[in-house]
Amino acid sequence: MPSAEDTSVHQERPVVRPTHQDEIAEAGSALIGGRSGRWTRLGSTALTPVGVIALVALGMFALGMVQKLPCYNWAWFRGAGSQYTHACYSDIPHLYVGRGFSEGLVPYFDRLPGDMQYLEYPVLTGAFMQIASWLTPGGSIQHREQMYWMVNAGMLMICAVIIAVCVARTHRRRPWDGLLIVLAPAFALTATINWDLLAVALTAAAMLMWSRGRVLAFGILIGLATAAKLYPVFLLGPIFVLCWRAGKWREFAMATLGAAGAWLVVNLPVMVFAPEGWKKFYTFSEERGIDFGSFWLVITQRTGKIFEVTTVNTVSTLLTILLCGAIGVLTLTAPRRPRFAQLAFLVVAAFILVNKVYSPQYVLWLIPLAALARPRWRDFLIWQTCEVMYFLGIWTYLAYTTSGDKHQGLPTEGYQLAIILHLLGTLYLCAVVVRDILMPERDVVRRDGSDDPSGGVLDGAEDVFVLGRAAHPPRHAVPAVEGPRVEWGAAHGPAAD
Numbered sequence: 001m002p003s004a005e006d007t008s009v010h011q012e013r014p015v016v017r018p019t020h021q022d023e024i025a026e027a028g029s030a031l032i033g034g035r036s037g038r039w040t041r042l043g044s045t046a047l048t049p050v051g052v053i054a055l056v057a058l059g060m061f062a063l064g065m066v067q068k069l070p071c072y073n074w075a076w077f078r079g080a081g082s083q084y085t086h087a088c089y090s091d092i093p094h095l096y097v098g099r100g101f102s103e104g105l106v107p108y109f110d111r112l113p114g115d116m117q118y119l120e121y122p123v124l125t126g127a128f129m130q131i132a133s134w135l136t137p138g139g140s141i142q143h144r145e146q147m148y149w150m151v152n153a154g155m156l157m158i159c160a161v162i163i164a165v166c167v168a169r170t171h172r173r174r175p176w177d178g179l180l181i182v183l184a185p186a187f188a189l190t191a192t193i194n195w196d197l198l199a200v201a202l203t204a205a206a207m208l209m210w211s212r213g214r215v216l217a218f219g220i221l222i223g224l225a226t227a228a229k230l231y232p233v234f235l236l237g238p239i240f241v242l243c244w245r246a247g248k249w250r251e252f253a254m255a256t257l258g259a260a261g262a263w264l265v266v267n268l269p270v271m272v273f274a275p276e277g278w279k280k281f282y283t284f285s286e287e288r289g290i291d292f293g294s295f296w297l298v299i300t301q302r303t304g305k306i307f308e309v310t311t312v313n314t315v316s317t318l319l320t321i322l323l324c325g326a327i328g329v330l331t332l333t334a335p336r337r338p339r340f341a342q343l344a345f346l347v348v349a350a351f352i353l354v355n356k357v358y359s360p361q362y363v364l365w366l367i368p369l370a371a372l373a374r375p376r377w378r379d380f381l382i383w384q385t386c387e388v389m390y391f392l393g394i395w396t397y398l399a400y401t402t403s404g405d406k407h408q409g410l411p412t413e414g415y416q417l418a419i420i421l422h423l424l425g426t427l428y429l430c431a432v433v434v435r436d437i438l439m440p441e442r443d444v445v446r447r448d449g450s451d452d453p454s455g456g457v458l459d460g461a462e463d464v465f466v467l468g469r470a471a472h473p474p475r476h477a478v479p480a481v482e483g484p485r486v487e488w489g490a491a492h493g494p495a496a497d
Helices: 004-011 021-030 049-067 070-071 080-085 091-098 123-135 139-168 174-180 185-190 196-211 216-227 230-245 249-273 275-287 295-303 309-333 338-356 360-373 377-402 414-437 444-448
Strands: 014-016 487-490
Touching: 014 275, 021 414, 049 070, 049 174, 049 249, 049 360, 070 080, 070 338, 080 123, 080 377, 091 444, 123 196, 123 249, 139 196, 139 360, 174 360, 185 360, 185 377, 196 216, 196 230, 196 338, 196 360, 216 230, 216 249, 216 275, 230 249, 230 338, 249 275, 295 414, 309 377, 309 414, 338 360, 360 377, 360 414, 360 444, 377 414
Parallel strands: none
Antiparallel strands: 014 487
């Protein structure tokens, strides 16, 4: 007879297999040998779920690099049209020359020729770009552009693996949800367009730290992520309302101080010694007009109305505040405290939906959050289909605008449809996440009795404030619509940890 202690240990180690819960995952599992995954074993040693996901991440990233091969070989260097018709555009080789890296200029400190004046990226991303330029070998300018993209691709590949591993480990009992990220077509297609994966990797690592109760580490990583891209700072909003509901003010204060301190350590030297260069990211973001991918562009093109930049900035900011306020009210009134990943997804999605620009690589911000918030293949693939259609739409539209009298590509009306598809796909995923919050019995993550696997100090905590009704202890089990079939980690390899 096993002891109570042995039973407790085993109860902490079950692995939930999506192929036993999700009809899409079950159908797709035939590619790896069925539900048990015969092909996840090499020789006599079984790969852990995290190991499998890391290998798949490397393979899919490599396929994304292959997709850029026509541009790498010639299209980046022979006019704009070819890189659009092959859908292989990347900012990386173009900015190697356009932002002075090819001439040895130092970001933020050295003034650029032309109207840009200084590098328009946050400090940590600028450091990433600079390190890649130091690692780029010499040769002709075309060869150096190619090598600069290749060096960056290698560094971004490391970020991609970090993202996949961190997400696979965040929900201890659901490591296989990491496959949603590495098999997401939009992830492979957009990974090397820009440098967003650096911020995404830091954010994924931060969420892993929060899930383990390492509050200060979470704050430091969020601060570093915000020093690479603005959007990670929005994750402090969900932490605020969740800690409010659970009475975890000390943890929120520690996370916020850690984030502010880490951001300041990275930014302060540039702020002091190159203030004009440091401000460029913020002034550029403020002065930038309506651009690709936004609902603002659809309105402008359909009506012919020209909006002032200040008006767009004001309305976008107000809409973001209103949506975040609505998410806060939802958090404080929901029948059960929402999971951190659900709110993180909703907040970042809200920012994306009302922003004045949506670059194709911005989908990378949402993919890890979506995998944690709604790990359901059907919904995830519906959303990904919309994003792939937008990816193809923007490049074929740019091909149309650069083809002159030939008019080859997607006309304006078609591109507007692609934008609407992107918006509707994101709204759809937001809707099912909100439904899961309002009807927690529909949340697949909670079907095994979990509270908030990514919640860290919030996981299983009692409510101390619920808007409009008395607080009560959390329910640690939710009646399942369909009871999950859970297998012990010992049966088919260890759990994610």
